[in-house]
Amino acid sequence: MSATDPRPLYLRAVTQLEKVAAGVTPDLLDRPTPCTAYDLRTLLGHTAGGIHRIAYVGEGGLWLDVPAAGGEIEDGDWAGAFGRARARWTAAWQDDAKLDLAVEVPWGRVPAPAAIGGYVMEAVTHTWDIARVIAPGTELDEELATIVLGIAHQVLPADDRGPDMPFGPVRPAPEGAGANDRLAAWLGRTL
Template sequence: MNAAAVDPRPHYLRALDQLEKIVSQVTPDRLDLPTPCSEFDLRALLSHTVGGVHRIAYVGEGGLALDVPAAAGEIEDHAWAAALGRARDRAAAAWADDATLDRLAHVPWGVMPGRFALGGYVMEAVTHTWDIARVVDPGAALDDELALTALAIAEQVLPADERGGDVPFGRVQPAPAGADPTTRLAAWLGRTV
């Protein structure tokens, strides 16, 4: 069992801290640029990512994930970092009680103990940090240990042969020899790296 499955909260908060550092570099002139997450430009990816933090916060509060929109709604071009900060604070408060780890959580991919649901959002936050960094700071040094945790989750819950249809990830892509763990994670989740 990987470390995030035991208690994913520290990993998730670290992932959000890393994400905040990257999002703080977003400038309005880049919001219409494409991202490695091909269905989203940067503005749409930020909305999806902030919306995801609110969604897992709502799950930690006892709600059903699908009751919360997948996007954050209207955020002013200069306000993405503040919006993410508010979402992070909400998620931290929602998951502060240890009981959330074992309570059944209703997330888009099923019903499971909270610890496993939150682990999926560790994977999402780390991956979207990479996506966003490719647009705003391609040379950013991302947390290798955190990426290895997210990669272990991805390899466990998203086998290479179970892609397409209801699984919203493309086929595993090749990663260059010696690629850092976050790049390997992105490739595992179907990004061209």
């Protein structure tokens, strides 16, 4: 991945998310997640919706006008839902020229690579959240988390976490914690 093209990194993150989501069973959907605002069903919907939202932006839509992302998802079709979202995103962002655009996302009008980069962080973090519920021992991509943790340190300083920020205060990570756990702790998750 080049510094100006986050698409390969995003596809890597979404592919990992899709693999983790393949382990979701209907009996788990009402369980709480480390992302305390959501139970598993709601977090899965939020995360799949995020892929559709950034795809919609890549299709030329305004983030503020995004329609309901992805529609209703059957309890047993979460992996399929993520696969469809990934396919839509891939089609929406395949044109290299789109990386030269400025786009509107929740944190403002930014260059397209910065917008996609923000969604990389969301996909990696929520993959960790989901894995903690469905298969806590799941090995996640540490290299991917290391890259995202470096970005998170730059764009989400520890001392800039007010009530309007969707991330809690930095939490401690255990000695020797891997990059995924350190990222989760940096974003306010309790390990």
